[in-house]
Structure formats: structure tokens, C-alpha cells
Amino acid sequence: MSVTALYRVTGMSCGHCEGAVSAEISELGGVTSVKAVASSGEVTVVSEAPLDEDAVRAAVDEAGFELVRP
Numbered sequence: 630m631s632v633t634a635l636y637r638v639t640g641m642s643c644g645h646c647e648g649a650v651s652a653e654i655s656e657l658g659g660v661t662s663v664k665a666v667a668s669s670g671e672v673t674v675v676s677e678a679p680l681d682e683d684a685v686r687a688a689v690d691e692a693g694f695e696l697v698r699p
């Protein structure tokens with residue numbers, strides 16, 4: 630079973646930004662897919678189990694952006 634979660638990230642403005650956010654979130658355990666869209670600020674994450682929001686926030690921070698609450 631997989632879990633799909635939608636996050637909002639501020640500060641992404643280009644493909645490089647999308648790649649940076651996707652790369653950091655992809656490193657979290659259980660993540661199978663990440664799709665970041667700079668124009669909307671939406672990041673869709675598919676994982677094997679629900680992710681800890683603090684872990685996602687830390688990954689987004691590491692990429693240089695900010696996770697915002699939906």
C-alpha cells in the first residue's frame with residue numbers, strides 16, 4: 630500500500646528548485662516518488678507509509694526552502 634501526501638513549499642521558482650526539493654525528500658526512508666511543481670508550490674510525495682512531517686520539513690529546509698501548512 631502506498632500513501633500520497635501533498636505539501637506546499639514556498640520559494641521554488643524554477644526547475645532547479647524543483648530538483649533540489651525532490652532530491653532531499655527522496656532521501657527520506659520509504660519515499661517512492663516526489664513531484665515538485667515550482668509554479669504552484671505543490672510537492673506530491675508517494676511513500677510506503679505516512680511520513681513524519683518534521684522529517685519532510687527538515688528535508689525541505691536542507692534544500693533551502695520552507696514547508697508551509699496546507
